[in-house]
Amino acid sequence: MSDMSGGAPDQPIDPTAVDLSPERQREIEDLLARTRSSDPREVLGVSATATVDEAKAAYFALAQRFHPDQFFRKRLGSFQAKVERIFTQLTRAFQEVLRNPDGPPPVASPAPAAAAPLPAWSPDDLPDLWEEAAPVAAEPQIGGRSRERFAKALQQQRFDLAVEALAALEVEEPHALDLPKMRLELKRRQDEVTAMIEYTKGTVAHQKREWNAAYKHFEKASALDPRNAVFVERAARALVFQGDLKEAKRLAERAVELKPDDPNCRTTLGRVFQLAGMERNAKREYEAALKLDPKQDFARSQMRKLWWKG
């Protein structure tokens, strides 16, 4: 097959002979440089807080000046590829803004433009199990390798790579049944890591006795990984220091509910009861904590206090 597009008139390609003024050439070069940015709003030349409408206006205005049609059948030489690239990048940036109108997604993912929204799963998508195995093609086949890349990236906690591999896998095997599972797995793992980061930040704030900041970090960690009792317990503890006993009680109870055999959770709940004046309940929790871990010094000392008081 040969090119018979008739698009450009046949002429010897001379990269130096170009029907573009030097100013126009510079404009194109400048814009091309800008479109290399990974920030779609920067590519479009709008502010980081620009709305979708503003981005659209910018996209339209740039397209009107730099779309390949504006150079229809002009001799462009090396600029041919440049203007096509500019337009492709502008479109990609605009699509990106449409997809994420509120700014970049939590994990910067250079998702390829090819990543189509996945069709809703339906029973019809199930492969027919009785279908004969595809005959071994005589032709040398080509295949994807994104599945391995995804697993490896997850293992190394390289979520940027995992996102990329998953997007690629959606192209290679759009009908793979485990795609939703993999997407969930990725999100879970991502959240876990982010939660750990929040937890660390919370601990640092706690040590600095910045109770409110600490509470916020623990709360965030807990939102990302709601099954982790430690995050809830730490959030409750920060609230105790802040003096919000009502919310602290709710969280501490939740922590105990999540992990009844965690002595720290018991101790914290006990402390909440104690401060709230519910001493009988406090004693019960401290006892439980000590039973689980005799080295709970704080529980022991408070028990003693209560005992003396009582």
Place this chain on the structure above:
Amino acid sequence: MEPVLGIDLGTTNSVVAAVEGSSPQVIPNRAGYKLTPSVVAIAQNGRQLVGQMARRQAVTNPKNTIHAAKRLIGRKFSSKEVQRVRELVPYDLVAGEHDDVRILLGDQPLSVPEISAMVLGELKRDAEAHFGQAVSKAVITVPAYFNDAQRQATKDAGRIAGLDVLRIINEPTSAALAYLAGRTGETVGKLVVFDLGGGTFDVSILEVSSGVYRVVATGGDTFLGGEDFDQRIVEWLVFGFAKEHQIDLRKDRMAMQRLKDAAEKAKCDLSEGQESQINLPFIFSPPAADGTEASPQKPALHLMRSLSRAKLEDLTRDLVERALMITERTLSEAGLSPTKISDVLLVGGQTRMPKVQDAVRSLFNREPLRGAHPDEVVALGAGIQAQALVAETSQMLLLDVTPLSLGITVAGGYSAILIPKNTTVPTSATHIFTTVRDYQTSVKIMVLQGEGQRAEENELLGEFLLSGLRSAPRGEVDIDVTFSISADGIVSVQAKDRETGTEASITVTASSGLTSEELQRIIDEQRDQLLEQRQAVETRTKADELRSRMSDLEQIFPEVRGLIDGSEFGPDALTKAERTLQRGKAAAEGNDLAGILSATEAVESILSLFRGIVAKLAGSGP
């Protein structure tokens, strides 16, 4: 400056337009009509007819009258669409060398682009007659849902017709362009174009702002249009007739052509009235009584039925529903609900049907817009786009999308999509693939177009081999596959081994069933044919000239004979003149232009000699 044309090459009718002054105008054909039927025929006398002339003689010459060629363009002969058309049309289809479709016209198997080129050529000549100058540049429209092969074949048709096809654009987009032209600066919200034409249905959602027309999503069915509505009426008539008389009219091409015409007319009537009479006298004539008929002689039969609007709506209910379903699907693909649409534009002759309008009205819960001439807007838009392309600077810009996804076949026989449908063009996308077998050193890249999950459910645009890969266990070689669609809609695919840098690529173009060599040959033949035609005309004129000179000579001959018969050079000159006349007669009968010219020269020299003699001798005589 040479005018540039916008051509709506329709299934039933074609229209040509151009921007004259500042506004687009439909160019009437030489008969004065704005619509030229997309019909081509070879008349009994061997003459090629196009347009109204071809259509008019369809009933008496069904086998050699080609209509609705657009339903075949760019399709494979073995496809189910072509096989369906084959059952319906009175002309014959045969398979070409590459599973392409050939149409028998006057026993000559012609490719579909060649047939379409005849229509385009006619439109070109109409435009030339209108402008009084040669025109060669055109934008041609196609249904938005046409695949690459259909677009390429349409482009080929243009080239065969001697047109420089500036661009192939989508019909609904073109209609929107024409409808909204002159309203620049105004921001229109989201516009839906509902285009139900003669053969195809398209729906496009556009967003228009200050001269930029951005297509958000497009959908359609290349086998849903007015012709299908006609066919339903024909089937109803045939069935009714069979029930009443036990006669299957489908075997009679001429009867079928008459039924088709009557069905179309009834359908059009029912857009206005509630009831239409279908009257076809002598629809069945008994075979000539040659005594060999075993069955008893049947009398001639007439077909007389009345079709109500309600019945027509009943017959075509599923067709309207299909169009609506596609519209809803396209909306949901664009992530829009009908309430988010600010306007709906109806395009195409079939949208004249009240039922279609009702259905659209109730889906969008608003009154749809209709231009004054739903048949003309597409061509007008193409004219605007043609002008915008050749203009030095233009405020108007079309951002259209690929209607179908593009991908490659991957192991397991699945299609891996690289460029999803509704992606704005031009565009490109790269994806990494790998080998599936240990020590595999080559991969075959099969380029697919379509939404099918399995590779074989899609159109195969082309294939190529990338060899020379590093010999390695499977999965270890990275192969970059890059797809690009240029501004011109040309798809090219490149595969590259990341490590060794080996690459292979194709530009997917010659998929219309005609290879580039064949296309060139047809274009050359067309040129030769034109030359031949021109030469034939010239030869005939020259032969006529020769004959008239000879008759002059023959007239003067007796007089000269009388004058010089006795003179010494008389016999010699007379024999020479007689011989020249004989030679002239032979030459005038033949086709040899050079022979005719030299004979004319000889006759003329003798004629002037004789005239001299007459002037001299007769003047000085008694």
